Amino acid sequence: MSLSHAILTALLDEDLTGYALAKQFDVSLGFFWQASHQQIYRELKGLHLAGSVNVLEVPQHGKPDKRIYSLTNQGRQMLDSWITQSTRHRGAKDELFIKLFNVGSVPVEQVTEAVAQRQAEHARKLELYRKIEARNYASPSTLPDRKKGVYLSLLAGIRQEQTALAWCDDALDLLGTVKA
Amino acid sequence: MSLSHAILTALLDEDLTGYALAKQFDVSLGFFWQASHQQIYRELKGLHLAGSVNVLEVPQHGKPDKRIYSLTNQGRQMLDSWITQSTRHRGAKDELFIKLFNVGSVPVEQVTEAVAQRQAEHARKLELYRKIEARNYASPSTLPDRKKGVYLSLLAGIRQEQTALAWCDDALDLLGTVKA
DNA sequence: TAATTATATGCAACTATTTGCATAAAGATT
DNA sequence: AATCTTTATGCAAATAGTTGCATATAATTA
Numbered sequence: 001m002s003l004s005h006a007i008l009t010a011l012l013d014e015d016l017t018g019y020a021l022a023k024q025f026d027v028s029l030g031f032f033w034q035a036s037h038q039q040i041y042r043e044l045k046g047l048h049l050a051g052s053v054n055v056l057e058v059p060q061h062g063k064p065d066k067r068i069y070s071l072t073n074q075g076r077q078m079l080d081s082w083i084t085q086s087t088r089h090r091g092a093k094d095e096l097f098i099k100l101f102n103v104g105s106v107p108v109e110q111v112t113e114a115v116a117q118r119q120a121e122h123a124r125k126l127e128l129y130r131k132i133e134a135r136n137y138a139s140p141s142t143l144p145d146r147k148k149g150v151y152l153s154l155l156a157g158i159r160q161e162q163t164a165l166a167w168c169d170d171a172l173d174l175l176g177t178v179k180a
Numbered sequence: 181m182s183l184s185h186a187i188l189t190a191l192l193d194e195d196l197t198g199y200a201l202a203k204q205f206d207v208s209l210g211f212f213w214q215a216s217h218q219q220i221y222r223e224l225k226g227l228h229l230a231g232s233v234n235v236l237e238v239p240q241h242g243k244p245d246k247r248i249y250s251l252t253n254q255g256r257q258m259l260d261s262w263i264t265q266s267t268r269h270r271g272a273k274d275e276l277f278i279k280l281f282n283v284g285s286v287p288v289e290q291v292t293e294a295v296a297q298r299q300a301e302h303a304r305k306l307e308l309y310r311k312i313e314a315r316n317y318a319s320p321s322t323l324p325d326r327k328k329g330v331y332l333s334l335l336a337g338i339r340q341e342q343t344a345l346a347w348c349d350d351a352l353d354l355l356g357t358v359k360a
Numbered sequence: 361t362a363a364t365t366a367t368a369t370g371c372a373a374c375t376a377t378t379t380g381c382a383t384a385a386a387g388a389t390t
Numbered sequence: 391a392a393t394c395t396t397t398a399t400g401c402a403a404a405t406a407g408t409t410g411c412a413t414a415t416a417a418t419t420a
Contacts, residue, residue, distance in 0.1 A: 001405080001406090002273075002275055002278065003406080003407090005275070005278055006278050009278050009281045009282055010281075012281075012282070012285050017367095017368075017369090018368080018369070018370090019366095019367065019368050019369075029277070029278070029281060031271075031277075032271070032272070032273070032274050032277035032278070033273050033274070033277065033278060034270075034271060034273075035407085036407075036408070036409090037368090037369085037370090038370075038371085038407090038408080038409090039406080039407065039408085041369065041370060041371095042370085042371095045370095060367095060368080060415095061415090062367095062414065062415040062416075063367060063368050063369085063414065063415060063416085064367095064368050064369045064370085064413080064414080065368085065369085066367095066368070066369095067368090067369080076285075079282060079285070079286065080286055083279055083282060083286045083287070083290045083291070084290050087275045087276050087279060087294045087297065087298065088275050089272060089273065089274040089275060089276060090214075090272065090273050090274075090377090091211075091212070091214060091272055092212070092269060092270065092271055092272040093212070093213050093214075093269065093270050094212050094213070094267075094269040094270075095182055095185070095267045095268050095269060096267050096269060097209070097211075097212035097213065097333045097336070098182065098185055098186050098189050098209070098212070098213060099263060099267060099329075100329035100330065100332050100333050101189045101190075101192075101208075101209060101329055101330055101333065102189055102192070102259060102263060102329065103325065103326065103328055103329030103330075103332075104324070104325045104326025104327070104328070104329065105192050105256075105259070105326065106259065106260055106263045107263070108325075110263045110264050111263070111329065114267045117267065118267065140354075144284070145283065145284045145288075145358045145359060146283065146284025146285065147284070148283055148284070148354055148355070148357070148358055149279075149280035149281055149282065149283030149284065149291065149355075150280065150281055150283075151354075152280050152283075152347075152350075152351045152354060152355075153277045153280050153281065155347065155350070155351075156277070156344075156347050156351075159343050159346070159347055160340070160343060160344075162343075163339050163340060163342075163343040164336075164340075166339070167332075167335065167336050167339055170332075170335070171332045171335075171336075174320075174328055174331075174332060175328070175329075175332075177328070178325045178328055179325060183376080183377095197397095197398075197399090198398080198399070198400090199396095199397065199398050199399075200398095215377090216377080216378070216379090217398090217399085217400090218377090218378085218379090218400075218401085219376085219377065219378085221398095221399065221400060222400085222401095225400095240385095240397095240398080241385090243384065243385060243386080243397060243398050243399085244383085244384075244397095244398050244399045244400085245398085245399085246397095246398070246399095247398090247399080270407090
Protein backbone atom coordinates (compact mmCIF):
# COMPACT_ATOMS: atom_id res chain seq x y z
CA MET A 1 0.00 0.00 0.00
CA SER A 2 2.79 2.46 0.11
CA LEU A 3 3.49 3.43 -3.40
CA SER A 4 0.69 5.85 -2.55
CA HIS A 5 2.69 7.23 0.37
CA ALA A 6 5.76 7.59 -1.75
CA ILE A 7 3.73 9.59 -4.26
CA LEU A 8 2.20 11.79 -1.58
CA THR A 9 5.67 12.39 -0.20
CA ALA A 10 6.96 13.48 -3.59
CA LEU A 11 4.05 15.90 -3.81
CA LEU A 12 5.03 17.56 -0.53
CA ASP A 13 7.58 19.75 -2.26
CA GLU A 14 5.91 20.49 -5.53
CA ASP A 15 2.88 19.75 -7.67
CA LEU A 16 3.67 17.23 -10.36
CA THR A 17 2.23 15.39 -13.31
CA GLY A 18 2.32 11.61 -13.47
CA TYR A 19 5.05 11.89 -16.02
CA ALA A 20 7.16 14.16 -13.81
CA LEU A 21 6.53 11.87 -10.84
CA ALA A 22 7.78 8.91 -12.82
CA LYS A 23 10.94 10.85 -13.59
CA GLN A 24 11.39 11.85 -9.96
CA PHE A 25 11.12 8.20 -9.05
CA ASP A 26 13.93 7.48 -11.45
CA VAL A 27 16.30 9.74 -9.63
CA SER A 28 15.65 10.45 -5.96
CA LEU A 29 12.92 8.54 -4.18
CA GLY A 30 13.28 5.83 -6.76
CA PHE A 31 16.71 4.84 -5.43
CA PHE A 32 14.77 3.20 -2.61
CA TRP A 33 11.40 2.74 -4.22
CA GLN A 34 11.12 2.25 -7.96
CA ALA A 35 7.84 2.38 -9.78
CA SER A 36 6.87 2.29 -13.43
CA HIS A 37 4.84 5.07 -15.00
CA GLN A 38 1.92 2.69 -15.48
CA GLN A 39 1.87 1.98 -11.79
CA ILE A 40 2.07 5.65 -10.95
CA TYR A 41 -0.76 6.67 -13.26
CA ARG A 42 -2.96 3.96 -11.82
CA GLU A 43 -2.15 4.94 -8.26
CA LEU A 44 -2.75 8.63 -8.93
CA LYS A 45 -6.20 7.81 -10.20
CA GLY A 46 -6.89 5.96 -6.96
CA LEU A 47 -5.54 8.75 -4.80
CA HIS A 48 -7.70 11.24 -6.64
CA LEU A 49 -10.75 9.07 -6.17
CA ALA A 50 -9.95 8.86 -2.47
CA GLY A 51 -9.58 12.63 -2.21
CA SER A 52 -5.92 12.62 -1.27
CA VAL A 53 -4.85 14.66 -4.28
CA ASN A 54 -6.32 17.36 -6.48
CA VAL A 55 -5.95 17.50 -10.24
CA LEU A 56 -5.48 20.52 -12.42
CA GLU A 57 -6.06 19.75 -16.07
CA VAL A 58 -3.92 21.79 -18.40
CA PRO A 59 -4.94 21.48 -22.04
CA GLN A 60 -2.17 21.08 -24.55
CA HIS A 61 -2.25 20.87 -28.28
CA GLY A 62 -1.03 17.66 -29.82
CA LYS A 63 -0.01 15.92 -26.61
CA PRO A 64 -2.56 14.61 -24.12
CA ASP A 65 -3.69 17.17 -21.53
CA LYS A 66 -1.36 17.59 -18.62
CA ARG A 67 -2.82 16.50 -15.30
CA ILE A 68 -1.00 18.29 -12.51
CA TYR A 69 -1.51 16.70 -9.12
CA SER A 70 -1.29 18.42 -5.74
CA LEU A 71 -1.72 17.28 -2.15
CA THR A 72 -5.03 17.91 -0.40
CA ASN A 73 -5.32 18.41 3.35
CA GLN A 74 -6.64 14.92 3.53
CA GLY A 75 -3.61 13.62 1.69
CA ARG A 76 -1.34 15.43 4.08
CA GLN A 77 -3.20 13.94 7.03
CA MET A 78 -2.91 10.53 5.46
CA LEU A 79 0.87 10.95 5.40
CA ASP A 80 0.90 12.20 8.98
CA SER A 81 -0.91 9.17 10.30
CA TRP A 82 1.03 6.76 8.13
CA ILE A 83 4.30 8.01 9.62
CA THR A 84 3.31 6.68 13.03
CA GLN A 85 2.61 3.22 11.67
CA SER A 86 5.14 0.42 11.57
CA THR A 87 7.81 0.65 8.92
CA ARG A 88 7.69 -2.20 6.46
CA HIS A 89 10.46 -3.29 4.21
CA ARG A 90 10.82 -6.19 1.92
CA GLY A 91 14.45 -7.14 1.72
CA ALA A 92 15.82 -7.03 -1.77
CA LYS A 93 15.14 -10.03 -3.93
CA ASP A 94 18.42 -10.60 -5.59
CA GLU A 95 19.09 -13.45 -7.97
CA LEU A 96 22.81 -12.95 -7.58
CA PHE A 97 22.72 -14.72 -4.24
CA ILE A 98 20.76 -17.63 -5.64
CA LYS A 99 23.46 -17.90 -8.27
CA LEU A 100 26.15 -17.83 -5.60
CA PHE A 101 24.46 -20.74 -3.86
CA ASN A 102 24.94 -22.64 -7.10
CA VAL A 103 28.73 -22.35 -7.06
CA GLY A 104 30.12 -25.85 -7.12
CA SER A 105 27.26 -27.16 -9.23
CA VAL A 106 27.40 -24.91 -12.27
CA PRO A 107 30.27 -23.42 -14.29
CA VAL A 108 31.82 -20.81 -12.04
CA GLU A 109 32.57 -18.37 -14.89
CA GLN A 110 28.89 -17.63 -15.21
CA VAL A 111 28.70 -16.59 -11.60
CA THR A 112 31.91 -14.62 -11.84
CA GLU A 113 30.49 -12.83 -14.84
CA ALA A 114 27.34 -11.96 -12.88
CA VAL A 115 29.39 -10.55 -10.01
CA ALA A 116 31.51 -8.50 -12.39
CA GLN A 117 28.42 -7.04 -13.98
CA ARG A 118 27.04 -6.19 -10.59
CA GLN A 119 30.30 -4.53 -9.69
CA ALA A 120 30.00 -2.25 -12.69
CA GLU A 121 26.45 -1.37 -11.71
CA HIS A 122 27.47 -0.47 -8.20
CA ALA A 123 30.29 1.67 -9.52
CA ARG A 124 27.92 3.51 -11.81
CA LYS A 125 25.42 4.12 -9.03
CA LEU A 126 28.07 5.26 -6.59
CA GLU A 127 29.34 7.76 -9.11
CA LEU A 128 25.82 9.08 -9.63
CA TYR A 129 25.21 9.43 -5.90
CA ARG A 130 28.53 11.17 -5.50
CA LYS A 131 27.58 13.67 -8.15
CA ILE A 132 24.30 14.42 -6.42
CA GLU A 133 26.15 14.76 -3.15
CA ALA A 134 28.65 17.20 -4.59
CA ARG A 135 25.96 19.24 -6.30
CA ASN A 136 23.40 19.44 -3.48
CA TYR A 137 24.95 18.41 -0.21
CA ALA A 138 28.42 19.85 -0.23
CA SER A 139 28.09 21.20 3.31
CA PRO A 140 25.82 18.85 5.23
CA SER A 141 26.32 20.71 8.51
CA THR A 142 24.30 23.68 7.28
CA LEU A 143 21.35 21.81 5.82
CA PRO A 144 17.84 23.07 6.54
CA ASP A 145 15.75 20.56 8.51
CA ARG A 146 13.57 19.49 5.63
CA LYS A 147 16.62 18.44 3.61
CA LYS A 148 18.20 16.36 6.34
CA GLY A 149 16.15 13.25 5.71
CA VAL A 150 16.82 13.33 2.00
CA TYR A 151 20.51 13.75 2.70
CA LEU A 152 20.49 10.78 5.05
CA SER A 153 18.88 8.68 2.35
CA LEU A 154 21.59 9.66 -0.07
CA LEU A 155 24.21 8.85 2.55
CA ALA A 156 22.68 5.42 3.02
CA GLY A 157 22.82 4.90 -0.73
CA ILE A 158 26.47 5.92 -0.93
CA ARG A 159 27.55 3.64 1.87
CA GLN A 160 25.56 0.72 0.54
CA GLU A 161 27.23 1.04 -2.82
CA GLN A 162 30.68 1.34 -1.27
CA THR A 163 30.11 -1.76 0.81
CA ALA A 164 28.75 -3.67 -2.14
CA LEU A 165 31.67 -2.63 -4.34
CA ALA A 166 34.22 -3.79 -1.80
CA TRP A 167 32.36 -7.07 -1.47
CA CYS A 168 32.45 -7.59 -5.22
CA ASP A 169 36.23 -7.31 -5.13
CA ASP A 170 36.51 -9.96 -2.46
CA ALA A 171 33.93 -12.15 -4.13
CA LEU A 172 35.83 -12.10 -7.41
CA ASP A 173 39.00 -13.03 -5.54
CA LEU A 174 37.41 -16.02 -3.86
CA LEU A 175 35.57 -17.14 -6.98
CA GLY A 176 38.92 -17.08 -8.72
CA THR A 177 40.02 -19.97 -6.49
CA VAL A 178 37.10 -22.17 -7.57
CA LYS A 179 38.00 -24.90 -10.05
CA ALA A 180 35.94 -24.59 -13.21
CA MET B 181 9.94 -16.32 -12.16
CA SER B 182 12.82 -17.11 -9.89
CA LEU B 183 11.32 -18.34 -6.71
CA SER B 184 11.41 -21.55 -8.69
CA HIS B 185 15.16 -21.24 -9.17
CA ALA B 186 15.68 -20.53 -5.52
CA ILE B 187 13.76 -23.69 -4.69
CA LEU B 188 15.69 -25.78 -7.20
CA THR B 189 18.90 -24.40 -5.74
CA ALA B 190 17.88 -25.40 -2.24
CA LEU B 191 17.17 -28.90 -3.55
CA LEU B 192 20.71 -29.21 -4.92
CA ASP B 193 22.05 -30.23 -1.53
CA GLU B 194 19.22 -32.33 -0.15
CA ASP B 195 15.71 -33.53 -0.82
CA LEU B 196 13.20 -31.51 1.15
CA THR B 197 9.52 -31.18 1.91
CA GLY B 198 7.72 -27.91 1.34
CA TYR B 199 7.74 -27.36 5.02
CA ALA B 200 11.46 -27.92 5.32
CA LEU B 201 12.05 -25.65 2.34
CA ALA B 202 10.08 -22.92 4.00
CA LYS B 203 12.27 -23.27 7.05
CA GLN B 204 15.44 -23.20 4.95
CA PHE B 205 14.21 -20.01 3.40
CA ASP B 206 13.87 -18.52 6.85
CA VAL B 207 17.51 -19.05 7.60
CA SER B 208 19.92 -19.23 4.68
CA LEU B 209 18.64 -18.47 1.20
CA GLY B 210 15.85 -16.48 2.79
CA PHE B 211 18.25 -13.77 3.90
CA PHE B 212 18.26 -12.71 0.27
CA TRP B 213 15.04 -14.19 -0.95
CA GLN B 214 12.16 -14.64 1.43
CA ALA B 215 9.09 -16.65 0.57
CA SER B 216 6.08 -17.76 2.53
CA HIS B 217 5.12 -21.40 2.84
CA GLN B 218 2.02 -20.77 0.74
CA GLN B 219 4.14 -19.46 -2.07
CA ILE B 220 6.52 -22.39 -1.81
CA TYR B 221 3.79 -25.03 -1.84
CA ARG B 222 2.21 -23.44 -4.88
CA GLU B 223 5.52 -23.20 -6.70
CA LEU B 224 6.45 -26.80 -5.90
CA LYS B 225 3.22 -27.94 -7.45
CA GLY B 226 4.11 -26.01 -10.60
CA LEU B 227 7.65 -27.37 -10.69
CA HIS B 228 6.32 -30.89 -10.34
CA LEU B 229 3.86 -30.36 -13.15
CA ALA B 230 6.71 -29.06 -15.29
CA GLY B 231 8.84 -32.10 -14.48
CA SER B 232 11.60 -30.22 -12.70
CA VAL B 233 11.15 -32.06 -9.42
CA ASN B 234 10.06 -35.50 -8.30
CA VAL B 235 7.83 -36.18 -5.34
CA LEU B 236 8.04 -39.01 -2.88
CA GLU B 237 4.90 -39.32 -0.81
CA VAL B 238 5.54 -40.55 2.68
CA PRO B 239 2.36 -41.48 4.53
CA GLN B 240 2.09 -40.34 8.11
CA HIS B 241 -0.59 -40.95 10.64
CA GLY B 242 -2.40 -37.93 11.94
CA LYS B 243 -0.41 -35.32 10.01
CA PRO B 244 -0.84 -34.86 6.28
CA ASP B 245 1.41 -37.07 4.18
CA LYS B 246 4.92 -35.78 3.72
CA ARG B 247 5.79 -34.86 0.18
CA ILE B 248 9.54 -35.02 -0.25
CA TYR B 249 10.77 -33.22 -3.33
CA SER B 250 13.95 -33.91 -5.23
CA LEU B 251 15.59 -32.45 -8.33
CA THR B 252 15.14 -34.18 -11.68
CA ASN B 253 17.72 -34.02 -14.45
CA GLN B 254 15.46 -31.58 -16.16
CA GLY B 255 15.38 -29.41 -13.06
CA ARG B 256 19.13 -29.44 -12.90
CA GLN B 257 19.33 -28.45 -16.55
CA MET B 258 16.88 -25.67 -15.90
CA LEU B 259 19.22 -24.30 -13.25
CA ASP B 260 22.21 -24.65 -15.55
CA SER B 261 20.65 -22.61 -18.30
CA TRP B 262 19.18 -20.06 -15.92
CA ILE B 263 22.64 -19.32 -14.55
CA THR B 264 23.71 -17.93 -17.89
CA GLN B 265 20.78 -15.55 -18.08
CA SER B 266 20.86 -11.98 -16.84
CA THR B 267 20.73 -11.46 -13.12
CA ARG B 268 17.66 -9.59 -12.01
CA HIS B 269 17.28 -7.80 -8.76
CA ARG B 270 14.62 -5.57 -7.44
CA GLY B 271 16.16 -3.12 -5.05
CA ALA B 272 14.65 -3.23 -1.61
CA LYS B 273 11.42 -1.37 -1.16
CA ASP B 274 11.93 0.32 2.11
CA GLU B 275 9.39 2.61 3.71
CA LEU B 276 12.05 3.99 6.03
CA PHE B 277 13.39 6.12 3.22
CA ILE B 278 9.98 7.44 2.32
CA LYS B 279 9.64 8.42 5.95
CA LEU B 280 13.01 10.15 5.87
CA PHE B 281 11.84 12.21 2.91
CA ASN B 282 9.06 13.43 5.19
CA VAL B 283 11.43 14.96 7.76
CA GLY B 284 10.56 18.61 8.02
CA SER B 285 6.87 17.98 7.34
CA VAL B 286 5.96 15.51 10.07
CA PRO B 287 6.96 15.18 13.75
CA VAL B 288 10.59 14.09 13.68
CA GLU B 289 10.26 11.78 16.70
CA GLN B 290 8.26 9.36 14.62
CA VAL B 291 11.06 9.10 12.12
CA THR B 292 13.67 8.84 14.85
CA GLU B 293 11.67 6.04 16.38
CA ALA B 294 11.55 4.21 13.06
CA VAL B 295 15.32 4.50 12.65
CA ALA B 296 15.91 3.26 16.20
CA GLN B 297 13.75 0.24 15.54
CA ARG B 298 15.62 -0.48 12.36
CA GLN B 299 18.88 -0.20 14.24
CA ALA B 300 17.75 -2.91 16.64
CA GLU B 301 16.76 -5.12 13.73
CA HIS B 302 20.13 -4.73 12.07
CA ALA B 303 21.88 -5.52 15.35
CA ARG B 304 19.82 -8.67 15.74
CA LYS B 305 20.54 -9.82 12.22
CA LEU B 306 24.22 -9.08 12.46
CA GLU B 307 24.44 -11.14 15.60
CA LEU B 308 22.67 -14.02 13.87
CA TYR B 309 24.98 -13.87 10.86
CA ARG B 310 28.00 -13.74 13.14
CA LYS B 311 26.84 -16.87 14.89
CA ILE B 312 26.45 -18.69 11.60
CA GLU B 313 29.88 -17.48 10.56
CA ALA B 314 31.50 -18.70 13.75
CA ARG B 315 29.74 -22.05 13.56
CA ASN B 316 30.25 -22.86 9.87
CA TYR B 317 32.85 -20.61 8.39
CA ALA B 318 35.50 -20.26 11.04
CA SER B 319 38.33 -20.84 8.53
CA PRO B 320 37.21 -19.48 5.16
CA SER B 321 40.55 -20.22 3.51
CA THR B 322 39.95 -23.98 3.64
CA LEU B 323 36.39 -24.02 2.32
CA PRO B 324 35.41 -26.57 -0.31
CA ASP B 325 34.37 -25.01 -3.60
CA ARG B 326 30.67 -25.67 -3.21
CA LYS B 327 30.61 -23.76 0.07
CA LYS B 328 32.36 -20.67 -1.23
CA GLY B 329 29.30 -19.07 -2.76
CA VAL B 330 27.25 -19.56 0.36
CA TYR B 331 30.03 -18.09 2.40
CA LEU B 332 30.22 -15.06 0.12
CA SER B 333 26.50 -14.54 0.57
CA LEU B 334 26.90 -14.60 4.31
CA LEU B 335 29.79 -12.19 4.03
CA ALA B 336 27.61 -9.82 2.01
CA GLY B 337 24.95 -10.05 4.69
CA ILE B 338 27.40 -9.29 7.47
CA ARG B 339 28.83 -6.26 5.73
CA GLN B 340 25.43 -4.93 4.77
CA GLU B 341 24.29 -5.09 8.36
CA GLN B 342 27.46 -3.44 9.62
CA THR B 343 27.09 -0.62 7.14
CA ALA B 344 23.43 -0.19 7.96
CA LEU B 345 24.13 -0.16 11.70
CA ALA B 346 26.76 2.54 11.37
CA TRP B 347 24.39 4.57 9.22
CA CYS B 348 21.67 4.31 11.86
CA ASP B 349 24.04 5.86 14.40
CA ASP B 350 24.77 8.79 12.12
CA ALA B 351 21.14 9.16 11.16
CA LEU B 352 20.06 9.35 14.80
CA ASP B 353 22.70 12.00 15.39
CA LEU B 354 21.54 14.18 12.53
CA LEU B 355 17.86 13.67 13.30
CA GLY B 356 18.66 14.87 16.82
CA THR B 357 19.44 18.28 15.37
CA VAL B 358 16.01 18.61 13.75
CA LYS B 359 13.57 20.88 15.58
CA ALA B 360 10.39 18.99 16.54
C1' DT C 361 15.87 13.54 -44.20
C1' DA C 362 15.36 9.68 -41.29
C1' DA C 363 15.49 7.88 -36.87
C1' DT C 364 15.48 8.46 -32.15
C1' DT C 365 14.38 10.55 -27.79
C1' DA C 366 11.41 13.19 -24.83
C1' DT C 367 6.83 14.59 -23.60
C1' DA C 368 2.33 12.82 -21.90
C1' DT C 369 -1.27 9.55 -20.90
C1' DG C 370 -3.33 5.16 -20.14
C1' DC C 371 -5.60 0.06 -20.73
C1' DA C 372 -5.31 -4.95 -20.46
C1' DA C 373 -3.32 -9.10 -19.35
C1' DC C 374 -0.29 -11.51 -16.81
C1' DT C 375 2.74 -12.71 -12.96
C1' DA C 376 4.05 -12.36 -8.17
C1' DT C 377 3.21 -11.66 -3.42
C1' DT C 378 0.61 -11.13 0.77
C1' DT C 379 -2.99 -12.11 3.96
C1' DG C 380 -6.48 -14.68 5.93
C1' DC C 381 -8.29 -18.89 6.56
C1' DA C 382 -8.57 -24.11 7.30
C1' DT C 383 -7.23 -28.72 9.01
C1' DA C 384 -4.93 -32.02 12.23
C1' DA C 385 -2.08 -34.07 15.62
C1' DA C 386 2.27 -34.50 18.34
C1' DG C 387 5.11 -32.55 21.74
C1' DA C 388 6.44 -29.03 25.05
C1' DT C 389 5.30 -25.83 28.57
C1' DT C 390 2.58 -23.73 32.33
C1' DA D 391 -5.52 -30.19 32.32
C1' DA D 392 -5.06 -26.41 29.30
C1' DT D 393 -2.41 -23.73 26.22
C1' DC D 394 1.24 -22.95 22.98
C1' DT D 395 4.57 -24.28 19.55
C1' DT D 396 6.04 -27.31 15.89
C1' DT D 397 5.04 -30.30 12.19
C1' DA D 398 2.62 -30.53 7.61
C1' DT D 399 -0.34 -29.23 3.95
C1' DG D 400 -3.02 -26.18 1.14
C1' DC D 401 -7.09 -22.87 -0.95
C1' DA D 402 -8.98 -18.31 -1.95
C1' DA D 403 -9.03 -13.54 -2.24
C1' DA D 404 -6.77 -9.34 -2.40
C1' DT D 405 -2.98 -6.41 -3.43
C1' DA D 406 1.11 -5.22 -5.96
C1' DG D 407 4.06 -5.24 -9.88
C1' DT D 408 5.51 -6.23 -14.75
C1' DT D 409 5.05 -6.39 -19.67
C1' DG D 410 3.08 -5.35 -23.92
C1' DC D 411 0.52 -2.41 -26.32
C1' DA D 412 -1.52 2.10 -28.02
C1' DT D 413 -1.62 7.10 -29.21
C1' DA D 414 0.37 11.58 -30.72
C1' DT D 415 3.60 15.42 -31.34
C1' DA D 416 7.89 18.17 -30.80
C1' DA D 417 12.70 18.36 -30.59
C1' DT D 418 17.09 16.47 -31.20
C1' DT D 419 20.65 13.75 -33.33
C1' DA D 420 22.81 11.14 -37.03
